[in-house]
Amino acid sequence: MIIRKTFTAGFAILLIISLLGGHGAAKESVKGKPVMNIDEMIASMSLDEKIGQMLMPDFRNWQKQGEGKATGFIEMNSEVASIIEKYHLGGVILFAENVVDTEQTVRLTDGLQKASPDLPLFITIDQEGGIVTRLQTGTNLPGNMALGAARKENYAYQTGAIIGSELLSLGINVNFGPSVDVNNNPSNPVIGVRSFSSDPSLVSKLGIQTIKGLQRQNMIATTKHFPGHGDTAVDSHYGLPLVAHDKERLRTIELVPFQKAIDAGVDMMMTAHVQFPAFDDTMYTSKKDGQKIMVPATLSDKVITGLLREEMGYDGVVVTDALNMLAIADNFGQEEAVVLAIKSGVDIALMPAQVNSLDMEKNLTSVFNAVKSAVENGEILLEQVNNSVARILELKVRRGILDKSATAPPLDKKIKRALQVVGSVEHSKKERKMAEDATTLLKNEERTLPFKPRKNDKVLVLAPFDDQVESLTRSIRELADKKKIKRVQVTSMSYSGKTFTDEAVRLINEADYVIIGSYIVKNDPVVKDGAIDDSIQDAKRWATAFPRAVMNDANKKGKAFVVMSLRNPYDVANFEEAKAVLAVYGYKGYSNGRYRQPNIPAGISAIFGASKPRGTLPIDIPSVINPSEKLYEFGYGLDVNSGKPLKMKGVAN
CATH class of the missing domain: 3.40.50.1700 (Glycoside hydrolase family 3 C-terminal domain)
Incomplete structure (x- = not known):
C-alpha cells in the first residue's frame, strides 16, 4: 500500500536556500538564483517518493469514471491529479492526443504541475522535428536527415532553439530528441530520416548543435537511442532487433555520436530496446513463447552501467525508451521490465504501465509495488535508487524546474507568450529555408x-x-x-x-x-x-x-x-x-x-x-x-543549372 508523505516545512525551505557541500549540492547557481543541497532533499524523502521520481507514465487517453470510451487527455482533471499525487510521480510524457492547440496545452501543463507542487514534474514530449513531432500547432521543421543534406551547423542549432523555445513556452521542460542514431541500414523501418546521416562525424556535429540549441533555451535535451538503433531492420515497437557487430565496429560507428554528446554535456540519454551481444549476451526466457532471448540494452547492466556510465563516463539521467513497446512488453512483462531496467542502471522508467482510467490504476500500482519490493528485499540497492533520484533532482535544479525563488507568471501571461512563440512566422520562414537548402x-x-x-x-x-x-x-x-x-x-x-x-x-x-x-x-x-x-x-x-x-x-x-x-x-x-x-x-x-x-x-x-x-x-x-x-554515393547531388555534381560539402556554420 502506498502511503502519502507530506513534505515538511524544512524540506520546502531546501527548495529555496543554498546549502554548500554534499554529493548533490549544485556547484553553480542557476541564472544567479539560489541552489539546493540534493543530499538533504533525498534524506527527507520516503522510499515511495523516491520510486515515484523514477516513474514516467503517459496519460495519452483518459476515460473518466461513468463516461464512455477513453479519449485524448487534453484537460487536467482530479482523477489524473490524484494519481500524480498518490504515486509521487517525477514526470509524465505527452503525445499528440494531449497537445491539440497552444492555449489548451499551456492550461494542461499548468494543471499537471499544480498536481505536484512540492517537486515539479518533468513534462516530456517527442518533438524531434521532421516526421516525429507531437505539437499540432508547432513548427515541424524538415527533420534530421534534411539537416544532414543541408550540412549547416547553424541550421541544426536553429532547429534546437526553435523546438526549445516553443516547448518551454508551453510548459514542457524535456524534449526526447535529438536522435543521434547512425542510419547505415537502408532497410531500417523506424529510424531512416530521423537520423542525420550514415556518417558518425556528421551525426555528431549536427547532434551537438541541436543539443546546444535546445539547452540554450533551458530545454532538457535527450540523445537517443543508446547504444544505437540505426543499423536495425526490425522496429522495436513491434519486435526485438539485434545489432551483431563487434565492439570495435560499434565503438567507431554507433557509439561515436553518443560519446560526443556526453562530452558536450547532454542532459539525458534514452536507451534502445535492441540486443547488442558484443556487450551483453545474457539470455532470458521470453514470457511470450518461452524461448531464450538475449537481453536488450534497456535491461542490461553491462550496457547501461558498464558501457555507458563506467566506460563512456556518463553521469546524467538515463531514461528508457517506452516500456510498452512490444520488444519489451511481449518478452518481459511490465513488472519485471521495470525492475530489470532499474537494476541495469536507468534512472527513469518511461511508460511503465498503461493507465487510462482509475480502473486501470492497478497497473501502475503493480509496477510501483514490484519496484518497492525489489528495493526492500535488496534486489535493487537503496544506494542505487538514491543515486538515480540525485541525478533527477540535480537536473531539475540545473534547468530551473525546482526554482521556487521566483513567482511563476500568471496563466494568462503564459498563454499569451506561447501564442506568440509556437508556430510563429519567424520560425516558419527558417524551417522553409532549411528545407529548400536540403x-x-x-x-x-x-x-x-x-x-x-x-x-x-x-x-x-x-x-x-x-x-x-x-x-x-x-x-x-x-x-x-x-x-x-x-x-x-x-x-x-x-x-x-x-x-x-x-x-x-x-x-x-x-x-x-x-x-x-x-x-x-x-x-x-x-x-x-x-x-x-x-x-x-x-x-x-x-x-x-x-x-x-x-x-x-x-x-x-x-x-x-x-x-x-x-x-x-x-x-x-x-x-x-x-x-x-x-x-x-x-x-x-x-x-x-x-x-x-x-x-x-x-x-x-x-x-x-x-x-x-x-x-x-x-x-x-x-x-x-x-x-x-x-x-x-554519400555527398552526391546535382547542380540544377549545369547538371554537374555539386562540390561535396563539409559542415558549414
Missing part, C-alpha cells in the same frame, strides 16, 4: 528540371495519401499566386493501396507535366533477370508498383516526369529509369489548415525553379538490383 537533386537528364509550364498547362500530381496530394497541389497554386510560375491546371490522385488503373492512364494522357511522390518505408521490388519486374501489379506492392507504372507510362508518352522521394531517400533506387529524381526527406502533407512539414513545398519550389536544390546526400543509396553496388 532538397537534393539526384538526376536531371535532358534538363527535365526546372519545369517551365505555360499558362493553363496541365500538371498531374500523385502521392500515396490525400494530405500529401493536398500539399503538392497547394504548393503549386501558391507559386502561381506569388507569380513565380504561370497559372496552371492541377489534377491529382492519391494511390495508397491501388494498382495501376485506367484512371491513372487517362490522367497521364491529359497531363503536360507529371509529379509523383514516392513513399516507401522499406524497398521491396521484385527483381528478375537483373531488373525490377513490373509485371507484378498486386495491391500489396502498391508502394513500388504504382509509381513505377506511372513512370513507365509517362516515359513512353514523352511526358515531363519527376519522382520526389518523400520518406526515405533510399527509395529512389526503385526509379533508375526516371529522368528527374529529387529527395526531400519528409512526407507529411497538408491537413487541418496547415503544412505538417516544409519538405514537400520545398520540393515543389525546386521542381518549378523558384528555389535551387542545394542538398547533397548524407547517406549512400544502394542499388535495389545489385545491393552491393552504390547507385548514389
Whole structure:
C-alpha cells in the first residue's frame, strides 16, 4: 500500500536556500538564483517518493469514471491529479492526443504541475522535428536527415532553439530528441530520416548543435537511442532487433555520436530496446513463447552501467525508451521490465504501465509495488535508487524546474507568450529555408528540371495519401499566386493501396507535366533477370508498383516526369529509369489548415525553379538490383543549372 508523505516545512525551505557541500549540492547557481543541497532533499524523502521520481507514465487517453470510451487527455482533471499525487510521480510524457492547440496545452501543463507542487514534474514530449513531432500547432521543421543534406551547423542549432523555445513556452521542460542514431541500414523501418546521416562525424556535429540549441533555451535535451538503433531492420515497437557487430565496429560507428554528446554535456540519454551481444549476451526466457532471448540494452547492466556510465563516463539521467513497446512488453512483462531496467542502471522508467482510467490504476500500482519490493528485499540497492533520484533532482535544479525563488507568471501571461512563440512566422520562414537548402537533386537528364509550364498547362500530381496530394497541389497554386510560375491546371490522385488503373492512364494522357511522390518505408521490388519486374501489379506492392507504372507510362508518352522521394531517400533506387529524381526527406502533407512539414513545398519550389536544390546526400543509396553496388554515393547531388555534381560539402556554420 502506498502511503502519502507530506513534505515538511524544512524540506520546502531546501527548495529555496543554498546549502554548500554534499554529493548533490549544485556547484553553480542557476541564472544567479539560489541552489539546493540534493543530499538533504533525498534524506527527507520516503522510499515511495523516491520510486515515484523514477516513474514516467503517459496519460495519452483518459476515460473518466461513468463516461464512455477513453479519449485524448487534453484537460487536467482530479482523477489524473490524484494519481500524480498518490504515486509521487517525477514526470509524465505527452503525445499528440494531449497537445491539440497552444492555449489548451499551456492550461494542461499548468494543471499537471499544480498536481505536484512540492517537486515539479518533468513534462516530456517527442518533438524531434521532421516526421516525429507531437505539437499540432508547432513548427515541424524538415527533420534530421534534411539537416544532414543541408550540412549547416547553424541550421541544426536553429532547429534546437526553435523546438526549445516553443516547448518551454508551453510548459514542457524535456524534449526526447535529438536522435543521434547512425542510419547505415537502408532497410531500417523506424529510424531512416530521423537520423542525420550514415556518417558518425556528421551525426555528431549536427547532434551537438541541436543539443546546444535546445539547452540554450533551458530545454532538457535527450540523445537517443543508446547504444544505437540505426543499423536495425526490425522496429522495436513491434519486435526485438539485434545489432551483431563487434565492439570495435560499434565503438567507431554507433557509439561515436553518443560519446560526443556526453562530452558536450547532454542532459539525458534514452536507451534502445535492441540486443547488442558484443556487450551483453545474457539470455532470458521470453514470457511470450518461452524461448531464450538475449537481453536488450534497456535491461542490461553491462550496457547501461558498464558501457555507458563506467566506460563512456556518463553521469546524467538515463531514461528508457517506452516500456510498452512490444520488444519489451511481449518478452518481459511490465513488472519485471521495470525492475530489470532499474537494476541495469536507468534512472527513469518511461511508460511503465498503461493507465487510462482509475480502473486501470492497478497497473501502475503493480509496477510501483514490484519496484518497492525489489528495493526492500535488496534486489535493487537503496544506494542505487538514491543515486538515480540525485541525478533527477540535480537536473531539475540545473534547468530551473525546482526554482521556487521566483513567482511563476500568471496563466494568462503564459498563454499569451506561447501564442506568440509556437508556430510563429519567424520560425516558419527558417524551417522553409532549411528545407529548400536540403532538397537534393539526384538526376536531371535532358534538363527535365526546372519545369517551365505555360499558362493553363496541365500538371498531374500523385502521392500515396490525400494530405500529401493536398500539399503538392497547394504548393503549386501558391507559386502561381506569388507569380513565380504561370497559372496552371492541377489534377491529382492519391494511390495508397491501388494498382495501376485506367484512371491513372487517362490522367497521364491529359497531363503536360507529371509529379509523383514516392513513399516507401522499406524497398521491396521484385527483381528478375537483373531488373525490377513490373509485371507484378498486386495491391500489396502498391508502394513500388504504382509509381513505377506511372513512370513507365509517362516515359513512353514523352511526358515531363519527376519522382520526389518523400520518406526515405533510399527509395529512389526503385526509379533508375526516371529522368528527374529529387529527395526531400519528409512526407507529411497538408491537413487541418496547415503544412505538417516544409519538405514537400520545398520540393515543389525546386521542381518549378523558384528555389535551387542545394542538398547533397548524407547517406549512400544502394542499388535495389545489385545491393552491393552504390547507385548514389554519400555527398552526391546535382547542380540544377549545369547538371554537374555539386562540390561535396563539409559542415558549414
